[in-house]
Amino acid sequence: MKSPLRLAREKRGMTLDALAKIVGSDVGNLSRIERGVQVPGPQLAERICSEFEGEVNELQLIYPSRYVETPVCSETRQ
Template structure:
């Protein structure tokens, strides 16, 4: 779940927040899912609406702020067997 969606859920439903921001709910949903990039003006309005809990940069460039946990290695960590 994106940080934007987490913030939005604290403040209300998709419809309620989009109505407050005077945008279409489907537009906000696409931004939350990362399939659409908001305008800089809308990113600023979203950040202000959420009282700075999420920055404009996090809204405009969410991929730069996601922390991806490294996947565990599938390789064995034991020493290789020596054949003589």
């Protein structure tokens, strides 16, 4: 399962290290935010959302489990 932040970051081919430098955070914090273990503070959430220009919003960062991409179940064969 991938969070909206991880999906947006991977879509751009961006590493956690590159994003960390852009938003002024560290890789560990961003990794925990992507996994839903940590919630970003208001300033960091704003910087992340600004970088992704609408691809990611603050609610997705605060409540990632509500927006996680779930795998599609394959149909059962008959």
